[in-house]
Amino acid sequence: MTEEEQIRHAQKMAKIKAARDRMMAGKTGEKGLVIVHTGPGKGKSSSGFGMIMRCIGHGMPCAVVQFIKGSWDTGERRILTTHFSELCQFHVMGEGFTWETQDKRRDIEAAGAAWRRAQELIRDPAIRMVLLDEINIAFRNGYLDPAEVVLFLADEKPPMTHVVLTGRNAPPVLIEAADLVSEITVVKHPFREGIKAQPGVEF
Template identity: 55%
Template sequence: MSETPDEDAINARHNAKMKVIQAARARMMGERQEQRGLVIVNTGPGKGKSTAAFGMAARMIGHGRRVSVIQFIKGAMETGEKAVFDAFPDHIEFRPMGEGFTWDTQDRARDIAVARVAWEAAKARLLDPNDWDMVICDELNIVLRYEYLPLQEVLDAIAAKPLMKHFVITGRNAPQELIDAADLVTEMNQVKHPFRSGVKAQAGVEF
């Protein structure tokens, strides 16, 4: 079926508009030539903070880069992402170093000690100039919220990290100082969640 004159006019206007947008995008991309490691924060009450970080880890593996994942809360359960990443030992280490959420452990002193061990491991990888292209600190924001670690230590490590190293931090309630220090901040907002309707966490979706 041949197009009507009205459709021809609509298509012509659309093509002209897309050419303008294409030219503007080309100019914008041409102006952005700097490359450096980014500080990335995924926060907010919605689902997807860790999932997004692990997606970046998968991309890094695809480019032959090396990633260290340190989990500050999770540790007591097996997850699908760990099973996948363990298949790429030359490109990623996946270290669940937590002992569960603080309302489950109910031992503040132990939570602080566990957080310290995990942070020292993460900091060593973050500051290493010769290894690990990306360091992911999963749920570090929760540790900071409960003041298990001094925020200033994290900010100092950010300031001292090698130029090209990416640092990803996840968890709800990111402190404002961390948001200010970051290059990329995404807030996941919850619109609807099956848990509110009585659906429990399920393998492959939540873990």
């Protein structure tokens, strides 16, 4: 890079920094967010667990409620329960995917129990983030009423508590109420090529 190119680059970066600083100067508010990770792509739960790890890194108490996965042994569950249980509560409330249980009544009861536990955790202002993993699947299958969940979050969530809701097909009422919504799409997936779910990637 020539000296002239370096000067032009520095001038360009200085303008970008000034514009960025002006934008950030007006961003002074803080609040507990309702965050939704949805879409057909892989990584929704992984993103939620990444946020949980950030909370732990900051010494912030947090909690996870898993609505669907049941007794499935996952890497996230192992590391959080064996190394960070003093900061992160981990509640496995589902009984497995609905095609495994084949009992809708049991699935509805399990989802209801998971939601009641989630309400207790969310109401506790000492818990700074609650991850409701795969709750959107419970909505999609008719196990829970998303309007009821949205109303609870609006009325009873403490002001500084973050709640993260994951799973594909997030209902419109939840998307409308959320502060942050990310949709993860599929470009390529090895499952389509006959590759099974693998530890460290999917669980």
